[in-house]
Amino acid sequence: MIRIIQLGHDDSHKIREIDRSETIDLIYKMNNGSLDQVKAGHECPNWNEENYREIISRYEYEIDNGGTAYGAFDEDKLVGFGVLAHKFRGRDNNQLQIDLMYVSRQYRRQGIGSQIFNELSKVAIAEGAKYLYISSTETESAVKFYSSCGSIITTEIDNDLFEKEPEDIHMLKALDDLDFK
Numbered sequence: 001m002i003r004i005i006q007l008g009h010d011d012s013h014k015i016r017e018i019d020r021s022e023t024i025d026l027i028y029k030m031n032n033g034s035l036d037q038v039k040a041g042h043e044c045p046n047w048n049e050e051n052y053r054e055i056i057s058r059y060e061y062e063i064d065n066g067g068t069a070y071g072a073f074d075e076d077k078l079v080g081f082g083v084l085a086h087k088f089r090g091r092d093n094n095q096l097q098i099d100l101m102y103v104s105r106q107y108r109r110q111g112i113g114s115q116i117f118n119e120l121s122k123v124a125i126a127e128g129a130k131y132l133y134i135s136s137t138e139t140e141s142a143v144k145f146y147s148s149c150g151s152i153i154t155t156e157i158d159n160d161l162f163e164k165e166p167e168d169i170h171m172l173k174a175l176d177d178l179d180f181k
Contacts, residue, residue: 035153082100084097137169
């Protein structure tokens with residue numbers, strides 16, 4: 001039984017339990033406002049120690065500055081997590097960013113990512129956001145996941161996020177059409 005719970009700063013070490021590896025057959029590239037498919041055909045390995053330190057640092061920064069994280073647990077093992085960043089973005093200052101979102105390889109396609117996404121959406125609504133801003137990796141699995149959650153390609157690119165990760169696919173998810181029971 002998978003449990004979804006809010007995480008705190010002291011949970012950051014559990015990120016080392018995540019297996020982010022995947023086979024990447026297809027990636028997307030933006031081309032004049034539309035997505036082009038590009039065959040990839042390679043294995044993306046799990047994080048190395050430097051990657052873990054970077055992800056943990058980003059996680060701790062957001063939590064320490066008012067961001068929110070939720071994690072999925074199988075017993076005591078973290079098998080997925082997502083982080084809602086603290087900083088409002090967008091022309092109208094009404095967007096909060098999904099900063100990190102990962103589900104371990106063997107736990108994917110079981111609805112865990114959607115549950116975490118929904119919890120982060122509830123927090124964003126409570127904080128007054130009208131949209132989630134997503135700077136998604138260009139992989140087919142990530143773009144299709146966010147699309148399945150109702151996200152669409154945005155025409156208002158956040159320049160700071162684009163400069164950090166120019167290959168990412170920038171998306172928005174409207175929060176006004178959500179109905180959580």
